[in-house]
Amino acid sequence: MKTQTQQQSQKEARQPTHDVKLRRPNGEKATYERIGAAWARDDGSLFVRLNGTQIVSEGFHLFAIEEDR
Template identity: 50%
Template sequence: MSNTNENTQTKNRPTHVVKSRVGYGENVRFERLGVAFTRPTEGLYVKLTGKQVISGGFYLFPIEEKSEGQDAGAAQ
């Protein structure tokens, strides 16, 4: 029997958050669009959520590892 489920949950975690910039100037904010995973060979796999239309591109922000003392529910 394989450990596919275990490997998916523990080793294949997203490495980046995909976000789109909304607004301009002081009203700029970033809307979360999905996540990205590093591939074993090269490149990234981007998994978008929802059915949004993306115009103008998107940004990839690395997910920072959290230490045990940090709040796990903090927004990224």
């Protein structure tokens, strides 16, 4: 049986480290729409998971999530 501390540590380890966002529309009034999340891996790579089925033709942005969030 896991202790509460172990469960909390596992939950924190699964928290994403980056937000995945698209810029829509282009121009002065552009906004960013969150389309997924990414996790930094021990080897320096990122694992990206998009929400639902996304068609991304012009790329996306990764924003680091602040610690106090």
